[in-house]
Amino acid sequence: MSILSDSDPTAGAAGAAPVDVVASRPRPGVVRRLLRSPIAVVSLGWLALVAVLAAAAPLLTSASPTASKITEALAPMGGAHLLGTDGVGRDVLAQLLYGARVSLIGALIVVVVSLLVGLPAGILAGYHRGRFDAAASWSANLVMAQPAIIVLLVVLASFGRSTALAMLVFGLLIGPGVFRLVRASVIGVREELYVDAARVSGLGEGRIMRRHILPVVVAPTVIQMSQILGIAIVVQAGLEFIGLGSANQASWGGMLSDAFQNIYAQPRLVLWPGLAIVLTVTACSLLGNALRDSLGISGRTPRVRRRATATALGTAGVAAVEEGAGDGAGPADPDALLVLDGLRVAYPQADGTETEVVRGVSLTVHRGEVLGLVGESGSGKTQTAFAVLGLLPAQARTSARRMTFDGSDLWGLSPAAMNRLRGRRIGYIPQEPMSNLDPAFRIGSQLTEPMRHHLGMSRAQARTEALRLLARVGIADPQRVFDSYPHQISGGMAQRVLIAGAVSCDPDLLIADEPTTALDVTVQAEVLDLIRELQAERRMGVVLVTHNFGVVADLCDTVAVMQSGRVVETAPAERLFDAPEHPYTRMLLASSLEDTAPRPPLTAPDARATEPQPLPVAGGPR
Numbered sequence: 163m164s165i166l167s168d169s170d171p172t173a174g175a176a177g178a179a180p181v182d183v184v185a186s187r188p189r190p191g192v193v194r195r196l197l198r199s200p201i202a203v204v205s206l207g208w209l210a211l212v213a214v215l216a217a218a219a220p221l222l223t224s225a226s227p228t229a230s231k232i233t234e235a236l237a238p239m240g241g242a243h244l245l246g247t248d249g250v251g252r253d254v255l256a257q258l259l260y261g262a263r264v265s266l267i268g269a270l271i272v273v274v275v276s277l278l279v280g281l282p283a284g285i286l287a288g289y290h291r292g293r294f295d296a297a298a299s300w301s302a303n304l305v306m307a308q309p310a311i312i313v314l315l316v317v318l319a320s321f322g323r324s325t326a327l328a329m330l331v332f333g334l335l336i337g338p339g340v341f342r343l344v345r346a347s348v349i350g351v352r353e354e355l356y357v358d359a360a361r362v363s364g365l366g367e368g369r370i371m372r373r374h375i376l377p378v379v380v381a382p383t384v385i386q387m388s389q390i391l392g393i394a395i396v397v398q399a400g401l402e403f404i405g406l407g408s409a410n411q412a413s414w415g416g417m418l419s420d421a422f423q424n425i426y427a428q429p430r431l432v433l434w435p436g437l438a439i440v441l442t443v444t445a446c447s448l449l450g451n452a453l454r455d456s457l458g459i460s461g462r463t464p465r466v467r468r469r470a471t472a473t474a475l476g477t478a479g480v481a482a483v484e485e486g487a488g489d490g491a492g493p494a495d496p497d498a499l500l501v502l503d504g505l506r507v508a509y510p511q512a513d514g515t516e517t518e519v520v521r522g523v524s525l526t527v528h529r530g531e532v533l534g535l536v537g538e539s540g541s542g543k544t545q546t547a548f549a550v551l552g553l554l555p556a557q558a559r560t561s562a563r564r565m566t567f568d569g570s571d572l573w574g575l576s577p578a579a580m581n582r583l584r585g586r587r588i589g590y591i592p593q594e595p596m597s598n599l600d601p602a603f604r605i606g607s608q609l610t611e612p613m614r615h616h617l618g619m620s621r622a623q624a625r626t627e628a629l630r631l632l633a634r635v636g637i638a639d640p641q642r643v644f645d646s647y648p649h650q651i652s653g654g655m656a657q658r659v660l661i662a663g664a665v666s667c668d669p670d671l672l673i674a675d676e677p678t679t680a681l682d683v684t685v686q687a688e689v690l691d692l693i694r695e696l697q698a699e700r701r702m703g704v705v706l707v708t709h710n711f712g713v714v715a716d717l718c719d720t721v722a723v724m725q726s727g728r729v730v731e732t733a734p735a736e737r738l739f740d741a742p743e744h745p746y747t748r749m750l751l752a753s754s755l756e757d758t759a760p761r762p763p764l765t766a767p768d769a770r771a772t773e774p775q776p777l778p779v780a781g782g783p784r
C-alpha cells in the first residue's frame with residue numbers, strides 16, 4: 163500500500179495550523195479480493211459444482227441410488243452404469259450424486275446449529291460479560307471437554323441411526339467452539355478505545371453493537387463456518403462408514419464402506435467417494451484460508467487496550483454510598499457543574515483484598531472553569547475521569563458521598579440516562595486519537611452519528627454541521643477529511659476530529675484525558691490553543707487530565723494535584739505555581755522540565771570562538 167503524505171500548510175477556518183492528509187489507494191471489496199485468489203476461485207467453483215450436481219441429481223441420472231440389483235453387482239464402468247455398480251448392484255453415479263445431497267445437508271445442519279448455539283451466546287457473553295459470561299463459558303468448557311465421537315455413538319445407539327440427528331448433536335457439540343471464537347472477537351473489539359469513544363459520545367448499545375461489534379464478528383465466524391463445513395462432512399462420512407448413518411439413503415461414507423468390502427474385486431469403487439470427500443473437504447479448508455486473507459482478519463485485531471469491559475456507572479459494582487463518611491465533604495455550591503465528593507474506586511485482587519486506586523477524591527468544576535487534574539502516572543487521574551464518564555471496568559467498586567452533574571445525581575442514573583448524558587452534555591477527548599476512531603468507518607459517519615442520535619438532526623443537517631465543525635477545528639479540507647477513513651489522516655488531524663466530535667453536541671462539560679500526549683510538540687500547541695478557544699467560545703467546564711505543568715499553566719484556572727489516588731492540593735493555577743503548599747506539589751513542580759534551569763548551551767569543540775545557540779527548552783509556567 164502506498165502512503166503519500168500530502169501536507170497542506172494553509173490554515174483552516176479557525177486560523178489553525180497546518181494539517182496533513184495521508185492518502186492511500188482504496189482497498190477493493192471483500193468479494194473482489196476473494197475472487198482475485200485462484201485458490202478461492204477453484205475452491206468456490208468445486209463447492210458450487212457439488213451443490214449444483216447434488217441439486218440436479220434427478221435430472222442427471224434416472225437410476226435410483228438405493229435400488230440394488232444383485233445380478234448387476236460390481237458391474238464395470240460404461241453402458242447403463244456410467245461409473246459402474248457397487249457390491250450389491252447399486253448405481254455408483256446415482257449414489258455419488260444423491261450422497262452429495264446428504265453430505266451437504268448434514269454439513270449445513272451442523273453449521274446452522276453451531277451458529278444458533280454459539281453466535282448469540284458469544285455476543286452476549288463477550289459484550290456484557292458478568293454472570294452470563296461466566297455461566298456460558300463454564301458450560302462451553304464442559305461441553306468441549308466431552309469426547310464428541312463417543313457422545314455421538316451413545317446418542318445414535320440410544321435413538322437409532324439417523325444422519326440428521328447425528329449432525330444436529332454434532333452441531334451442539336461444536337457450538338461452544340463458535341461461542342468461544344465469537345466471545346473472544348467481541349471482547350477484543352469491546353475493549354477498543356473507539357468503542358469507548360462511541361459510548362462516550364452517547365450512542366446506544368444497539369447501535370454500537372450494529373456498527374462496531376457485529377462487523378468484527380462476521381469475518382472470523384464466516385471463516386470458522388467454512389472449516390466446520392469440512393469437518394462436518396468428514397465426521398458424517400465417518401459415521402456412515404461404520405454404519406451409523408440413516409438406512410436407505412445413499413451417502414459418501416456408506417459408499418466408502420461398501421467399497422472397502424470389495425477392495426480386492428473392484429478397487430476403483432474407493433476412488434469416487436474418496437475423491438468426493440477429499441476434494442470437498444479440501445475446498446472448504448482452502449476457502450477458509452482464502453477468506454481469512456481477503457477479509458484481512460489481522461487488520462482488525464485490537465491495537466490498543468487500556469481496560470477490561472466497561473459498564474455504565476450505574477451498573478458498575480457500586481458500593482454503598484456512605485452518607486457523611488470519608489473526607490472532604492463541603493457545602494453545596496449552586497454554580498458547580500460537576501461535584502465529586504469523596505469518590506473512591508477500588509479493584510478486587512486475586513487474594514480477596516481490594517486495592518483502592520482513587521481514595522476519596524473531592525473536586526468541583528464550575529461552568530466556564532478549566533480544572534487541571536495533575537499528578538504522576540498511576541496517581542488515579544484517568545480513573546477519576548472514567549468514574550465521571552461511567553466507563554470504569556465492571557469489576558471496579560465505586561463509592562462517593564456525592565457525585566453530581568449540573569445538580570443531578572450521577573449515581574442514580576440508569577445506563578440509558580448515562581448514555582444520553584455522555585456525548586450530549588459531557589464531551590470527552592481521549593488520549594490516543596487513532597485508537598478512538600473505528601478504522602472501519604469514514605470520519606464523516608463517525609462524526610455525524612452522535613449528532614443525529616442526540617440532536618435528532620437529519621443526515622444532511624448533520625453532514626453540514628460536521629463539515630462546519632471540521633473547519634472550525636482547523637482542518638483545511640473538511641470535505642476530504644469527512645470522506646476519509648481514520649488511517650488516511652494524521653494523528654494531529656485525528657485529534658482535531660475527536661475534538662470536533664466532543665464539542666459537536668455542545669456539551670456543558672468537557673473531559674480531556676491527556677489530549678496532547680500522543681501528538682508531536684508543534685501539534686500539541688495547536689491542539690491546546692484549539693481547546694482553549696472552544697472552551698472560551700462555549701463557556702464549557704473542562705476537566706483537563708495531564709501530567710504536564712506547562713499545559714496546566716497554559717490552560718487551567720484551577721489545579722488539583724493527585725498523588726496515590728488522593729487530591730493533595732487544590733488551588734487556583736497562579737497560586738499553585740507561585741506558592742505550592744503541599745510538599746508533593748513542590749516536588750512535582752521542581753522535577754518538571756519546565757521549571758528547571760536551562761542546561762548550558764552546547765558548543766562545538768572547534769568553534770569556541772563562535773557564540774553558541776542555546777538548545778530550545780519548553781517555556782515555564784506563566
Ligand SMILES: Nc1ncnc2c1ncn2[C@@H]1O[C@H](COP(=O)(O)OP(=O)(O)OP(=O)(O)O)[C@@H](O)[C@H]1O
Binds near residue numbers: 519542543709
Ligand atoms: N482495571 C484495573 N484494575 C486494577 N487496577 C487498575 C485498573 N485500571 C487502572 N488501575 C490502576 O489504577 C491506578 C490509577 O490509574 P490511572 O489510569 O487513573 O492513572 P493516571 O494517573 O491516569 O496515570 P497515567 O497518567 O499513566 O494515565 C494505577 O495504579 C492503575 O494501575
